[in-house]
Amino acid sequence: MRPATIWRVVGLVLLVAAAAVIPLAKNVTVTHVGVFVLLYVGSAVAWNIFSGFTGYISLGAAVFFGVGVYTVALLSKHLNLVGGVVFALYPVAGLVAAAVAVPFGLVALRVRRHTFVVVTIAVFFIFQLMAYNFSWTGGATGIFPPFLNWDPNTFDMPFYYTALLIAVGAAVLAWAIWGSRFGLQLRAIRDDEDRARGLGVKTMRVKLAAFVISGFIIGMLGGLYFYFQSEALPEYAFNPFFDLTIALMAFLGGFGTLSGPIFGALLLEPYLGYAQFQISNAYLSEAVLGALFLVVIILLPRGILPTAAEKLTAWRAAWERRSAAPAGAAVGPAGAGPPVDAANTSAAGTGAPGTGSAR
Amino acid sequence: MTVLLRTEGICKAFGGVQALDDCSIEVGQGSIAGLIGPNGSGKTTLFNMITGYGRVDSGNVYLNDTKITNLAPDRVFALGIGRTFQLTRVFSRLTVMENMIVAAHHKERAGQGSGWLRNPFARAGGPATRRRAMELLGFTGIAKLAGDRAETLSYGQRKLLELSYVLIAEPEIILLDEPAGGVNPTLIGTISDRIRELNRQGTTFLIVEHNMEFVMGLCDQVTVLDNGNPVVTGPPDVIRNDHRVLDAYLGIAEEDDDAA
Numbered sequence: 001m002r003p004a005t006i007w008r009v010v011g012l013v014l015l016v017a018a019a020a021v022i023p024l025a026k027n028v029t030v031t032h033v034g035v036f037v038l039l040y041v042g043s044a045v046a047w048n049i050f051s052g053f054t055g056y057i058s059l060g061a062a063v064f065f066g067v068g069v070y071t072v073a074l075l076s077k078h079l080n081l082v083g084g085v086v087f088a089l090y091p092v093a094g095l096v097a098a099a100v101a102v103p104f105g106l107v108a109l110r111v112r113r114h115t116f117v118v119v120t121i122a123v124f125f126i127f128q129l130m131a132y133n134f135s136w137t138g139g140a141t142g143i144f145p146p147f148l149n150w151d152p153n154t155f156d157m158p159f160y161y162t163a164l165l166i167a168v169g170a171a172v173l174a175w176a177i178w179g180s181r182f183g184l185q186l187r188a189i190r191d192d193e194d195r196a197r198g199l200g201v202k203t204m205r206v207k208l209a210a211f212v213i214s215g216f217i218i219g220m221l222g223g224l225y226f227y228f229q230s231e232a233l234p235e236y237a238f239n240p241f242f243d244l245t246i247a248l249m250a251f252l253g254g255f256g257t258l259s260g261p262i263f264g265a266l267l268l269e270p271y272l273g274y275a276q277f278q279i280s281n282a283y284l285s286e287a288v289l290g291a292l293f294l295v296v297i298i299l300l301p302r303g304i305l306p307t308a309a310e311k312l313t314a315w316r317a318a319w320e321r322r323s324a325a326p327a328g329a330a331v332g333p334a335g336a337g338p339p340v341d342a343a344n345t346s347a348a349g350t351g352a353p354g355t356g357s358a359r
Numbered sequence: 360m361t362v363l364l365r366t367e368g369i370c371k372a373f374g375g376v377q378a379l380d381d382c383s384i385e386v387g388q389g390s391i392a393g394l395i396g397p398n399g400s401g402k403t404t405l406f407n408m409i410t411g412y413g414r415v416d417s418g419n420v421y422l423n424d425t426k427i428t429n430l431a432p433d434r435v436f437a438l439g440i441g442r443t444f445q446l447t448r449v450f451s452r453l454t455v456m457e458n459m460i461v462a463a464h465h466k467e468r469a470g471q472g473s474g475w476l477r478n479p480f481a482r483a484g485g486p487a488t489r490r491r492a493m494e495l496l497g498f499t500g501i502a503k504l505a506g507d508r509a510e511t512l513s514y515g516q517r518k519l520l521e522l523s524y525v526l527i528a529e530p531e532i533i534l535l536d537e538p539a540g541g542v543n544p545t546l547i548g549t550i551s552d553r554i555r556e557l558n559r560q561g562t563t564f565l566i567v568e569h570n571m572e573f574v575m576g577l578c579d580q581v582t583v584l585d586n587g588n589p590v591v592t593g594p595p596d597v598i599r600n601d602h603r604v605l606d607a608y609l610g611i612a613e614e615d616d617d618a619a
Contacts, residue, residue: 181464184484
């Protein structure tokens with residue numbers, strides 16, 4: 001394995017271990033925030049599978065989230081589900097969200113760039129309006145689940161572990177997609193969609209598949225949210241800040257990379273949780289969020305991880321040059337540059353490019 | 360000689376500009392055909408119409424006498440027409456090897472049995488594909504760049520990459536849009552050597568180029584386009600001396616007989 005892969009595996013193992021240990025603290029506030037962190041990690045990773053890989057920035061992910069919330073809400077209301085069976089509803093929520101993603105994608109994916117962004121926002125508001133105005137969604141008062149007769153001290157735990165499962169699953173899925181032919185086609189579309197089409201890539205089908213996959217995952221997380229928060233309210237199920245937040249997380253960590261969205265979500269969500277409790281003025285925390293977005297776009301357009309990786313590579317190359325210099329000129333530039341030859345390429349071909357870019 | 364690619368009376372207008380006007384050309388199987396003409400004469404538009412990057416207003420395109428008019432670019436490519444672009448288009452954030460693998464997709468899939476049973480998460484690019492890609496990159500002389508991101512390549516290297524990844528799909532005919540444009544003379548030599556070699560192995564070429572030395576040295580047959588209409592077709596030495604070519608490039612001469 002290449003060093004980059006090893007680091008990534010080590011990082012992931014450490015994260016999962018840390019995540020598994022956190023509940024041992026038996027602190028309700030900690031686990032409560034933990035569920036939200038995992039919910040956002042999963043959502044940001046799922047968002048990135050479509051938007052990050054293809055370059056199509058969607059601000060309509062909350063549609064999937066809200067559809068997931070309401071799917072579970074309606075099922076629970078009509079079937080009066082209270083036992084462990086509620087966790088079996090996540091995949092149902094995911095499937096319904098995925099089903100919504102198909103027509104949504106078929107319409108929105110006909111256009112690109114800014115137009116695409118605007119179309120996704122428009123679709124989002126259509127869904128929010130529907131949630132507010134239909135009688136079967138409960139309108140502005142929403143839907144509340146049947147009372148879960150669980151011990152309040154351990155109430156969070158099943159949500160915590162299922163959220164962890166979904167987040168890790170999403171990350172593994174993203175990794176599997178990245179190196180696959182499917183993932184390569186998505187990234188080819190990001191670089192030059194028309195050219196990809198001219199090389200035989202069925203672009204519409206490929207984009208739609210990624211859109212549906214990301215919808216499925218986010219829909220499941222919406223399903224989780226309903227019983228966890230015990231509410232389906234239009235303003236929280238279809239929340240415009242949901243999209244801004246996960247997009248910011250992905251951009252902060254590294255847009256279109258594998259670890260970036262995870263890193264960004266881990267960094268940002270604890271702050272948001274804190275701000276929600278500690279900053280009494282809600283508009284202030286939103287203003288901070290907006291300001292942070294501007295700072296990231298201006299100063300770190302590629303995100304923290306890719307920029308850091310680049311600096312690290314440059315620094316290491318400089319260091320190797322310096323340490324190689326006394327050994328004589330024989331080492332030359334070959335010591336500093338990444339060696340690339342036929343044998344090496346078969347391993348590195350689909351991997352991160354030789355010169356220090358994080359995925 | 361059998362005709363491989365044929366266009367029949369293609370017309371295409373962009374607003375008020377008639378880019379192609381009753382444009383009929385033929386490219387013989389196994390030949391290297393040239394397409395020249397002044398700027399704006401419709402050469403690239405003709406390429407776009409053939410490869411599905413635009414819809415014709417009227418007229419038809421045939422490959423091996425099968426009508427392929429207005430098919431989508433991915434279909435045209437699958438049928439065996441590869442092309443390069445005047446301003447090279449490579450996938451800049453993918454590595455050179457990954458660029459090759461994207462283009463090899465069709466060939467690779469054909470060898471893997473049918474549709475839905477394939478593992479969707481199979482790693483891209485099997486060993487056979489990678490070996491073939493390295494061979495082709497060696498052939499065009501950029502093998503040592505295989506692991507680099509395409510955005511780090513020079514303009515000329517990108518042209519070679521574009522040629523390489525079109526080759527990996529093994530198209531019957533390759534349309535080259537200004538392969539020598541903006542490329543240094545040594546590299547131009549390499550490019551024309553490679554084209555000749557591929558042609559010997561059976562690949563047909565249709566080349567748009569402004570570099571006359573390049574076109575005349577390479578092509579069996581040259582067509583001159585003027586205002587979207589082919590004015591003359593013939594072997595290079597005939598074209599070189601045809602007054603209509605000069606007219607097309609320089610405008611109609613006042614007196615054209617006394618010059619000699």
